[in-house]
Amino acid sequence: MAADSLRDQAVALLRDGTSNAEVARHLRVPPGTISWWKHRELEKRGELPGPRRSTCPHCYGDQLDTAAYSYLLGLYLGDGHIMWPKQHRVPNLAITCDDKWPGVMDLVEQTMREVLPNNSPCRVRRTGCHDVKIYSMHLPCLFPQYGPGKKHERLIALAPWQQRIVDEHPWGLIRGLIHSDGCRITNWATRTVNGVVRRHEYPRYFFTNTSADIRGIFTAALDSVGVEWKASIPRPQGQVNISVARKASVALMDEHIGPKH
Incomplete structure (x- = not known):
């Protein structure tokens, strides 16, 4: 039968x-x-019965925490992935977090709870890091970028409803992208003044990604908040660095993002 x-x-x-x-x-x-x-x-x-069902603004009209969602969207686009193995009935969203940044890991888990309050995230130990995971049948609804293959090998574009959220909460998206696929470092340079070599240090933000579409989403968000940036020459693997180094722009990033912790 x-x-x-x-x-x-x-x-x-x-x-x-x-x-x-x-x-x-x-x-x-x-x-x-x-x-x-x-x-x-x-x-x-x-x-x-109530809390057993995943929340979904599209299927059930549930309210979505848009500020938390913007951050989680940045995490997913930067270094997250949705998996739906054939042997599993429910897809899962995994965000890989370096063990060096426990504060970021805690924030990722907290944000998953805010976006999907009726679901429970978990942590899966890996070498030097943890995957923070959450399972829900509605992940494809929340992240329509989900699909077969690697993100940099297919079109990645925000749906109109996602773009409205990003327009409302651009710093959430930027913070998620930096926390997942970016960093804040201290650069240094030397120059000779009156025969004396002096070392000059300055902070800088980097975001590195292979997908031109994701880099475009990131830089559009930077433009919307007045952050100046520059792009590097592509590496052999296709990765491109987006750099924020101007003093005023770094100060703005520090105000809303700051170093990983």
Whole structure:
């Protein structure tokens, strides 16, 4: 019997009040499969009990914390990825965080909770870092950039509703991109004055990404807040550095972002 036909029969029996166990025995389907079909049917009808359902502004009209979302969008575009392996029923968003920056890791987890308050993020240990993950069927709704292949090998463009959020909260996006794929460093240079070599140090922000589309989203946000930037010559692998070095622009970045911690 076709899987769709079995599922339709199961859903009909469940609607009539038949227990999961009875449906599983009657149709000779694993109980876990029956439970999943029931869950998806309740979700489709908007009848999941409160906190068990993922929030989604598109499917259910739930309110979205737009400031937190702008930051999480920057994290995803910078160094995050959404995976939906065939063996998993639910996709997951993973943001890789260096163990050197525990404050950033805490902020990533907190932001995931703010964007998806009915879901629980987790941390997966890796060598020198952790993946901060959250699972939800609605990740493709929240991040329509999701798709097969690497982000720099396909078109990345903000949906109109995402652009409105970024226009409202540009610093959230910029902070997310810097925290995931950027840094603040201290550069130095020397010059000779009256025969004396003097060393001059100055702070600088860098954002490095291979995707021209993502770099364009980043620099458009910088333009919108009045930050001056320059782009480097592409590396052999296609990576390009976006540099912010002018004193006034660095001061503006420090006010809203600051060093990783």
